Amino acid sequence: MAKIGFIGTGNMGRAMVKGLAQSGLYQQQDLYIYDRNLAVAKELAQDLGIQSTETPQALVKACDRIIFAVKPNVLPAVLRALVPEVTADKVVISVAAGISLEKLASILGADHKIVRVMPNTPALVGMGMSAVTQNDQVTQAELAEVLAIFASFGKAEAVSESLIDAVVGVSGSAPAYVYLFIEALADGAVMEGMPRAQAYEFAAQTVMGSAQMVLETGQHPGELKDMVCSPGGTTIAAVKTLEEAGFRAAVIQAVQVAAEKNREMAEKNAASKK
Structure with a gap:
């Protein structure tokens, strides 16, 4: 069973973690979170019965799928700091608006599996709508897994990256x-x-x-x-x-x-x- 990690537990990150933890798709021991506010992450982890890590590096090493729920302006720096730990077999999932698959690949490497997701705030009540787009390195099985993750707190559909701007406007x-x-x-x-x-x-x-x-x-x-x-x-x-x-x-x-x-x-x- 794949291990899923979330970096960032703001409103959107917290909504996704709670939705996935409550969905039963994964065992609690397979869900990890990290937040720069360690106390917040530990409290959330205890509430949900999941794992928290002291550093983002530890989370990346432990997980097969890593969801980056941080602000677009800090995501590139966060990714660059984690490049040594993000090996090409891991699936990197970004929910940051305005950062393309190409930009993400320029940081991590063209051989990396990268997915962009545009969720929305109704995920907080399990009614989110998420658009999912991936690069060529991601397999259909991995895409299906990402869709299932985001469908656990609403609905999720695969779209072409060319439609992401429309997705931002409509959902x-x-x-x-x-x-x-x-x-x-x-x-x-x-x-x-x-x-x-x-x-x-x-x-x-x-x-x-x-x-x-x-x-x-x-x-x-x-x-x-x-x-x-x-x-x-x-x-x-x-x-x-x-x-x-x-x-x-x-x-x-x-x-x-x-x-x-x-x-x-x-x-x-x-x-x-x-």
Whole structure:
């Protein structure tokens, strides 16, 4: 059985570790974590019944699959410090935005097995959406294993690296757009006299239920929208107002802006020598 290690236990790292530990995919003794805040890592390891290490080098030596859940601006330096321990038989998994497979290979070596993953924050509640892309050194069996790891706290799909910018716009950054929408829905209800806490519950449950209908029915979102819009009714009047305010165009532009920002980050990181 492969041993899985996580370097970094911030919000995303903690979510991934908890999801995997609770999934039953791996034995607790096969899961390792390291964080520069050793006390935090030890406490999390004790809570989950898994292993923590005193150094990142010790984790890399012990593990076959290493997930780097650190900020993009520090990942290159972290990888360079670990090059002697990261042998070509290990699978390196990065969740850092804006750092390409090519850039990662330039640090580790072209013969290394490298995977990029773009998860999102709903992984914290086991409802994440992760995009997975790999270099040519990664086998189909290894890719399937990585997909299973990330599916343990949501859903995961393999995509071409050329789609990663789109993924950032449509799922990586998108929870923030959805939270804005939920907040706006609740604000509208509060204006109509509903208590704030109740307004958030109604708004959030409605968004979650609507999303589940898209996933479970397989129907086009436009069809589902039409099912709610009775002729001359309240919903079509509200939809008209949203269209007049440029709702869909604003969302499309937000996705494109996030994707473009990710491209800019990737170009900057590719040019960086740090």
